[in-house]
Amino acid sequence: MSTLRTAVTGGAGFIGSHLVDYLMSKGHYVKVFDNFSAGKIENIRQWMSHERFELYKVDLKDRNAVFEKLKDVDVVFHLAANPEVRLGSQDPYAIYSDNVEVTFNVLEAMRLNGIKYIVFTSSSTVYGETNVRPTPEDYSPMEPISVYGASKLACEALIMGYAHTFNIKALILRLANIVGPRAQHGVIYDFIHKLLADPTQLEILGDGSQRKSYLYISDCIEAIYHLFMEFTKSNTLIEVYNIGSQDWITVKEIADIVVEEMGLKGVKYRFTGGVEGGRGWRGDVKYMLLDVSKALEKGWRPKHTSQEAVRLAARALIKEVGKC
Numbered sequence: 001m002s003t004l005r006t007a008v009t010g011g012a013g014f015i016g017s018h019l020v021d022y023l024m025s026k027g028h029y030v031k032v033f034d035n036f037s038a039g040k041i042e043n044i045r046q047w048m049s050h051e052r053f054e055l056y057k058v059d060l061k062d063r064n065a066v067f068e069k070l071k072d073v074d075v076v077f078h079l080a081a082n083p084e085v086r087l088g089s090q091d092p093y094a095i096y097s098d099n100v101e102v103t104f105n106v107l108e109a110m111r112l113n114g115i116k117y118i119v120f121t122s123s124s125t126v127y128g129e130t131n132v133r134p135t136p137e138d139y140s141p142m143e144p145i146s147v148y149g150a151s152k153l154a155c156e157a158l159i160m161g162y163a164h165t166f167n168i169k170a171l172i173l174r175l176a177n178i179v180g181p182r183a184q185h186g187v188i189y190d191f192i193h194k195l196l197a198d199p200t201q202l203e204i205l206g207d208g209s210q211r212k213s214y215l216y217i218s219d220c221i222e223a224i225y226h227l228f229m230e231f232t233k234s235n236t237l238i239e240v241y242n243i244g245s246q247d248w249i250t251v252k253e254i255a256d257i258v259v260e261e262m263g264l265k266g267v268k269y270r271f272t273g274g275v276e277g278g279r280g281w282r283g284d285v286k287y288m289l290l291d292v293s294k295a296l297e298k299g300w301r302p303k304h305t306s307q308e309a310v311r312l313a314a315r316a317l318i319k320e321v322g323k324c
């Protein structure tokens with residue numbers, strides 16, 4: 001495939017807008033579908049008048065609008081979702097409708113409008129609390145411990161069912177924590193905002209020993225693109241990959257990096273202690289490290305460690321906040 005006609009749902013959001021930049025830089029056609037619930041026009045402004053770019057301001061929960069507008073593309077990069085893992089314990093319906101209903105609507109539009117490929121950004125949270133780390137793609141039982149993780153697993157199942165029934169080719173990518181400029185959620189973003197409000201102390205959810213893998217946004221985008229291009233050369237109907245860095249870092253270490261990058265001294269850490277043995281909140285997976293050897297075998301390699309990713313992201317986000 002040379003020039004692709006692509007749709008990016010959630011294309012004005014954090015990961016989506018970086019993917020849009022990448023696809024545009026490679027000469028592809030890009031249609032962005034976003035309701036701007038979290039996405040920002042600034043993230044995609046640079047492409048607004050480009051001849052290969054189109055913006056559809058659509059709520060993907062609006063089934064008819066999706067059927068009518070999501071067409072004439074080769075591939076849907078389906079990123080639109082509610083990515084707030086914590087929200088699931090307060091408003092499970094929001095997670096269900098933004099993730100599962102929206103994915104159903106996207107798949108229906110693909111079926112009705114004859115779109116061949118879907119690339120879905122799933123999550124490490126589909127595994128739940130694992131006893132094998134690094135965790136491979138075929139780990140079982142898959143038992144999410146958050147409504148968010150459950151919703152992503154439900155989306156995967158729907159996509160697989162549609163793939164087999166309607167011959168839609170599906171690439172499912174289970175992402176670790178992705179960090180970088182334009183992020184508007186996650187631990188680094190939270191720490192920066194808390195420290196701006198009070199530079200003398202930092203509340204840390206849980207006991208600070210939660211340890212997870214963080215991947216820099218450029219490594220994530222390269223993985224999405226590279227694995228999709230490889231997928232188009234294969235005859236398989238469905239492929240599933242873990243995407244993350246090969247190391248991990250604790251929440252306390254992240255706090256240290258953010259504090260250092262903000263140039264602060266003597267910040268007092270206040271650990272909430274969390275729930276159930278030091279988790280940040282109910283549904284927070286305490287230890288997460290993905291086995292990415294399958295993606296490595298396909299020729300993708302992350303350029304940054306978790307620690308480097310966190311530092312680069314903290315630096316970029318601090319700069320962004322300074323511009324507000």
Ligand code: NAD
Pocket residue numbers: 009010011012013014015016033034035036037038039040058059060061078079080081082083098102121122123124174175176177178179184186
């Ligand atoms: P984000 O909130 O920045 O982006 C999501 C985008 O989807 C936003 O622009 C939002 O406006 C849009 N959106 C949400 N609901 C919509 C709807 N009903 N109709 C149209 N647009 C809608 O989040 P992100 O961090 O960029 O996440 C992108 C994807 O990657 C999500 O599917 C998320 O579950 C997945 N993911 C993210 C991470 C991470 O660490 N950021 C990790 C694993 C998986």
